[in-house]
Amino acid sequence: MKIAVSADGSNLDARVAHRFGISAYLITVDPETMEFESVPNPGASAKRAAGIQTVVLAISKGVDTVLTGYCSPTAMKHLTDNGISVVTGVTGSVAEAVAQYSTPVHTTPPAGKDKPDIDAAALLQALKRSGMQLINLLPTFVGVILLVGLFNAFLSKKLLSSIFSGNALLDTLLGTGFGSILASNPVNAYVIGGQLLEQGVSLFAVTAIISAWVTIGLVQLPAEMAALGKKFALVRNALSFALCMVISILTVVTYYVFMAI
Numbered sequence: 001m002k003i004a005v006s007a008d009g010s011n012l013d014a015r016v017a018h019r020f021g022i023s024a025y026l027i028t029v030d031p032e033t034m035e036f037e038s039v040p041n042p043g044a045s046a047k048r049a050a051g052i053q054t055v056v057l058a059i060s061k062g063v064d065t066v067l068t069g070y071c072s073p074t075a076m077k078h079l080t081d082n083g084i085s086v087v088t089g090v091t092g093s094v095a096e097a098v099a100q101y102s103t104p105v106h107t108t109p110p111a112g113k114d115k116p117d118i119d120a121a122a123l124l125q126a127l128k129r130s131g132m133q134l135i136n137l138l139p140t141f142v143g144v145i146l147l148v149g150l151f152n153a154f155l156s157k158k159l160l161s162s163i164f165s166g167n168a169l170l171d172t173l174l175g176t177g178f179g180s181i182l183a184s185n186p187v188n189a190y191v192i193g194g195q196l197l198e199q200g201v202s203l204f205a206v207t208a209i210i211s212a213w214v215t216i217g218l219v220q221l222p223a224e225m226a227a228l229g230k231k232f233a234l235v236r237n238a239l240s241f242a243l244c245m246v247i248s249i250l251t252v253v254t255y256y257v258f259m260a261i
Helices: 050-060 072-082 096-102 120-154 157-163 168-181 184-200 201-213 220-227 230-260
Strands: 005-008 025-029 036-038 065-067 086-087
Touching: 005 096, 025 096, 036 201, 050 072, 050 120, 050 220, 065 096, 072 086, 168 230, 184 201, 201 230, 220 230
Parallel strands: 005 065, 065 086
Antiparallel strands: 005 025, 025 036
């Protein structure tokens, strides 16, 4: 049996990381001998698809169980689909987490008591996790506000009209290209899309930018090639580029058709 623990450090004394996808390390441990291997997590520095990169790492190490503080539903589904069980809400050091998981505790509820009492420690831990998630979201909110200000200050309507001419095919191509290069939280794509529409940029270009932003990652291409293989990464990005253009055009055409009805 092999257990993987998301960790903030590279040894058994390190704390269990709060989030699986962006943990600094993934430590695989043999619970019988406590022999371990510490691997830097490629998802820790990724701006997008961090959880998937960590999933690929866990699968490649042949682990049976993952212990972590929090695991996103998407990452958990990929792990469980590959036969890996996931335990969340884990705290303490890596060694403590492995020891606790490896020593199951069996309890018998008192007679005549159908519902368990509320665990104050579990409630406090849940509130702590919720607070940490809110803190993690604050940079995104601040980034959105700053992004709007920078957009209005440096990108004039005249400049945008010189780039996006209004030609459906050309605007879609340019939009897909810009969206492929940009890298940030997907929420920012919606902010930029809204600002572009206000500046008169065509819906074809805006739709293409948003579609490419969330599906193509040229900035993260080296990390994707390292995790999933060069051929797969190149083919996936090339196909995604072509499909983004097609989907963007079909989406806008469908929208205009429904608006005309």
